[in-house]
Amino acid sequence: MKPRQKRAVYIVLAIAAVGLAVGLVLNALKDNVSLYFTPTQVFNKEAPQDRSFRIGGLVEEGSIRREKDGLTVHFMITDLHQKLPVVYKGILPDLFKEGKGVVAQGKMEADGLMHASEVLAKHDENYMPPEAADALKKAEAANAAAAAASAVAPAAK
Amino acid sequence: MIPELGHFSLIVALCLAIILGVLPILGAARNNSVFMGVARPLAYGQLLFVGLAFAALANAFLSNDFSVLYVAQHSNSQLPGQYRFAAIWGGHEGSLLLWALFLTVWTAAVARFSRHLPEEMVARVLGVMGLISVGFLMFMLFTSSPFERLLPAAADGRDLNPLLQDPGLVIHPPMLYMGYVGFSVAYAFAISALLGGKLDATWARWSRPWTTVAWVFMTIGIALGSGWAYYELGWGGWWFWDPVENASFMPWLLGTALIHSLAVTEKRGAFKSWTVLLAIAAFSLSLLGTFLVRSGVLTSVHSFAADPKRGIFILSFLVLVIGASLLLFAWRAPKVGLGGKFDMLSRESLLLSNNVLLSVAAASVFIGTLYPLFMDALGYGKLSVGPPYFEAVFVPLMIPMVFMMGLGPLARWKKMAVPDLARRVQWGFAGALVLALLLPLVMGKFLSLESNKWSPMIVLGLLMAFWIIASLVISLRQRWRGQGAFMQRVAKQSLSYYGMQLAHLGVALFIIGVTLVKGYETERDVRMNVGDTVMAGGYEFRFNGVTETQGPNYVAGVGHVTVNKDGKLVGELTPEKRQYNVSGMPLTEAAIQTGVFRDLYVSLGEPIPESDGAWAVRVYIKPFIDWIWAGSLLMALGGLLAVSDRRYRIHKKTVSGSQSEGAAS
Numbered sequence: 159m160k161p162r163q164k165r166a167v168y169i170v171l172a173i174a175a176v177g178l179a180v181g182l183v184l185n186a187l188k189d190n191v192s193l194y195f196t197p198t199q200v201f202n203k204e205a206p207q208d209r210s211f212r213i214g215g216l217v218e219e220g221s222i223r224r225e226k227d228g229l230t231v232h233f234m235i236t237d238l239h240q241k242l243p244v245v246y247k248g249i250l251p252d253l254f255k256e257g258k259g260v261v262a263q264g265k266m267e268a269d270g271l272m273h274a275s276e277v278l279a280k281h282d283e284n285y286m287p288p289e290a291a292d293a294l295k296k297a298e299a300a301n302a303a304a305a306a307a308s309a310v311a312p313a314a315k
Numbered sequence: 316m317i318p319e320l321g322h323f324s325l326i327v328a329l330c331l332a333i334i335l336g337v338l339p340i341l342g343a344a345r346n347n348s349v350f351m352g353v354a355r356p357l358a359y360g361q362l363l364f365v366g367l368a369f370a371a372l373a374n375a376f377l378s379n380d381f382s383v384l385y386v387a388q389h390s391n392s393q394l395p396g397q398y399r400f401a402a403i404w405g406g407h408e409g410s411l412l413l414w415a416l417f418l419t420v421w422t423a424a425v426a427r428f429s430r431h432l433p434e435e436m437v438a439r440v441l442g443v444m445g446l447i448s449v450g451f452l453m454f455m456l457f458t459s460s461p462f463e464r465l466l467p468a469a470a471d472g473r474d475l476n477p478l479l480q481d482p483g484l485v486i487h488p489p490m491l492y493m494g495y496v497g498f499s500v501a502y503a504f505a506i507s508a509l510l511g512g513k514l515d516a517t518w519a520r521w522s523r524p525w526t527t528v529a530w531v532f533m534t535i536g537i538a539l540g541s542g543w544a545y546y547e548l549g550w551g552g553w554w555f556w557d558p559v560e561n562a563s564f565m566p567w568l569l570g571t572a573l574i575h576s577l578a579v580t581e582k583r584g585a586f587k588s589w590t591v592l593l594a595i596a597a598f599s600l601s602l603l604g605t606f607l608v609r610s611g612v613l614t615s616v617h618s619f620a621a622d623p624k625r626g627i628f629i630l631s632f633l634v635l636v637i638g639a640s641l642l643l644f645a646w647r648a649p650k651v652g653l654g655g656k657f658d659m660l661s662r663e664s665l666l667l668s669n670n671v672l673l674s675v676a677a678a679s680v681f682i683g684t685l686y687p688l689f690m691d692a693l694g695y696g697k698l699s700v701g702p703p704y705f706e707a708v709f710v711p712l713m714i715p716m717v718f719m720m721g722l723g724p725l726a727r728w729k730k731m732a733v734p735d736l737a738r739r740v741q742w743g744f745a746g747a748l749v750l751a752l753l754l755p756l757v758m759g760k761f762l763s764l765e766s767n768k769w770s771p772m773i774v775l776g777l778l779m780a781f782w783i784i785a786s787l788v789i790s791l792r793q794r795w796r797g798q799g800a801f802m803q804r805v806a807k808q809s810l811s812y813y814g815m816q817l818a819h820l821g822v823a824l825f826i827i828g829v830t831l832v833k834g835y836e837t838e839r840d841v842r843m844n845v846g847d848t849v850m851a852g853g854y855e856f857r858f859n860g861v862t863e864t865q866g867p868n869y870v871a872g873v874g875h876v877t878v879n880k881d882g883k884l885v886g887e888l889t890p891e892k893r894q895y896n897v898s899g900m901p902l903t904e905a906a907i908q909t910g911v912f913r914d915l916y917v918s919l920g921e922p923i924p925e926s927d928g929a930w931a932v933r934v935y936i937k938p939f940i941d942w943i944w945a946g947s948l949l950m951a952l953g954g955l956l957a958v959s960d961r962r963y964r965i966h967k968k969t970v971s972g973s974q975s976e977g978a979a980s
Contacts, residue, residue: 179679183679185707186707186708187683187704189703189704190700190702191701192699192701194699225852227842228842229931247840248840250842250920252549254902260794292697
């Protein structure tokens with residue numbers, strides 16, 4: 159092969175390799191990104207029904223209930239405005255506690271429960287998962303806006 | 316008083332670093348030997364003062380000085396001595412100090428072991444490292460001093476996060492940091508070569524041992540971290556594609572590429588620009604790793620309290636380092652030239668392909684790790700990228716890489732005919748394939764599982780591992796063949812050759828471990844009453860209840876689980892559920908019986924309410940999992956063997972012959 163042809167082969171190979179890598183990455187991202195929602199968003203039906211997503215918030219006080227098998231756990235995730243019932247089968251992380259931050263990943267099923275495949279709790283006492291903190295903040299803001307709107311509405315009449 | 320002295324030492328060290336970052340580089344440019352001569356003493360002085368600061372902080376921890384804010388936040392008088400010491404790097408400020416300490420250690424080491432290098436090269440390398448040190452010391456002094464006082468002093472400290480009270484933590488961060496910071500040496504060599512305009516084989520030869528040592532530390536650090544996650548986090552996983560794991564894995568991938576690319580640059584003078592670029596990228600990713608971990612932008616076990624000021628400082632530093640290096644590269648690289656020519660199939664082309672694959676792998680990890688950050692910053696909301704993404708991208712990239720990794724050591728430099736290479740490897744490949752196809756047929760029985768499991772992924776994994784081993788055997792046979800005493804021929808091969816093969820063998824063991832543990836692991840989460848038994852992978856686990864014991868700074872419920880196989884007692888496992896006194900944090904301590912072919916892993920979930928002492932218990936059988944760490948250890952050992960090669964210690968003859976001043980000293 160002449161040097162020029164050789165160079166052309168290299169370039170074609172390099173483009174093919176990069177193309178393959180980009181394809182792999184995009185394809186994998188498409189299937190494996192899970193979006194994150196707050197309980198209020200789920201309540202407003204903004205969360206997808208057919209695929210897995212993440213939800214963050216607090217474990218509602220007094221909401222943890224175990225089934226007889228000792229492994230299936232029901233609890234509520236709340237952003238202090240709306241809440242979502244979750245069911246999880248398995249061993250929960252050490253720091254999973256009522257009133258503390260939590261992130262769950264799972265799918266909404268026909269029974270109206272989120273069936274979680276993974277439950278994450280914060281790693282130490284001083285730390286709240288950003289998703290959970292964000293959910294509380296958003297709900298707070300939304301509520302404030304709603305309160306303001308209802309305060310304004312009668313005045314407009 | 317001592318903490319103030321520590322703080323003062325840091326200020327002195329910063330002043331020394333500023334002079335180190337300016338004078339020697341100026342001196343090298345103007346050929347002023349006085350300016351260049353100050354580099355070494357400054358490097359030692361810097362080490363002395365940062366060392367003093369570190370000692371001051373260590374003293375504060377060991378003497379329980381809770382008037383120091385950082386100590387009060389991360390230690391407690393009940394904490395055992397070794398963990399009080401390890402608590403130095405249990406938080407943000409202290410781990411930065413450890414970073415800075417290691418940077419000055421590396422700088423002093425370069426100063427000490429560079430007698431044979433030309434003076435202006437030493438001056439530039441030490442100067443560049445001084446500049447990096449300026450950045451880190453300023454960061455510490457302005458945003459995160461570990462010596463800040465807490466007045467009035469706390470009566471006692473808040474205690475170290477229980478997850479971190481573990482022997483693994485005593486050594487994992489220092490090893491990893493030695494690796495992170497070690498890449499600064501390769502970076503400094505690359506930048507000095509660009510500054511000096513002399514990028515030749517000698518430069519590669521000088522830079523090689525440093526890069527390899529840094530890589531060895533990093534390999535051990537990552538392996539330790541993975542081992543720690545396996546036994547401490549209680550989920551039995553060994554790699555989670557957690558953003559912070561990725562942050563250490565990206566520079567490791569590029570560092571691996573860099574080692575191989577440096578080899579080509581040294582031996583054949585090729586890939587020069589590419590090598591320089593890799594050195595810049597590997598260190599930049601080390602800095603990025605520090606940024607990701609320290610700024611608190613990511614959710615992870617490792618993230619400390621977030622402070623936006625810190626994030627902005629590191630980000631600016633990162634932009635400065637990357638921007639300046641790339642500018643310098645763009646300005647100087649065209650003068651560097653491309654170096655030796657090589658054919659389509661040659662050792663060079665195989666190494667280049669693997670370099671590209673490793674870099675693409677690092678890039679794909681990069682995308683997966685930072686994608687959520689970008690999307691959040693752009694206002695698309697929060698999302699997360701799960702482990703399946705990384706597996707889906709990483710594995711297909713590694714398959715051709717491993718295939719070429721087998722071919723590389725057998726191919727000749729410069730040019731190799733396809734039929735020739737094919738003839739050499741055909742039997743090795745065929746043997747590996749047959750073994751990989753057949754082994755899964757008996758594996759189930761060997762591991763006493765209920766059924767044999769034969770899946771394409773297992774076969775593929777085994778094929779890759781056996782292929783590496785086959786290539787190794789072929790290469791050794793070629794090298795050892797010949798006339799005369801066998802032992803003499805064995806001894807004649809260079810240590811760096813054996814180091815390379817040992818590291819490659821490590822990769823093979825690693826792949827075997829990953830493949831078999833993924834393919835054959837058994838995981839059971841069960842409710843167990845006292846006296847209950849559960850079968851897993853041919854083992855019978857019997858739960859004998861939980862008793863309470865008192866640890867040094869915690870109370871623990873200790874589970875008693877006896878394991879039987881075919882009616883014979885294999886051992887008793889005692890997993891713990893601890894409650895730490897000070898923080899009140901619970902912690903699961905798994906019990907593991909390790910073995911060459913399998914680990915038995917038991918951890919306690921939670922007590923089941925309204926029952927008679929029943930617990931949720933997690934029982935795992937992990938076949939071949941220890942091969943993962945054995946493989947990593949072999950890679951590290953291979954690296955050590957390679958740097959102990961004679962040729963790095965004999966400096967009389969240099970490849971290009973142009974370094975006569977360097978040779979004289």
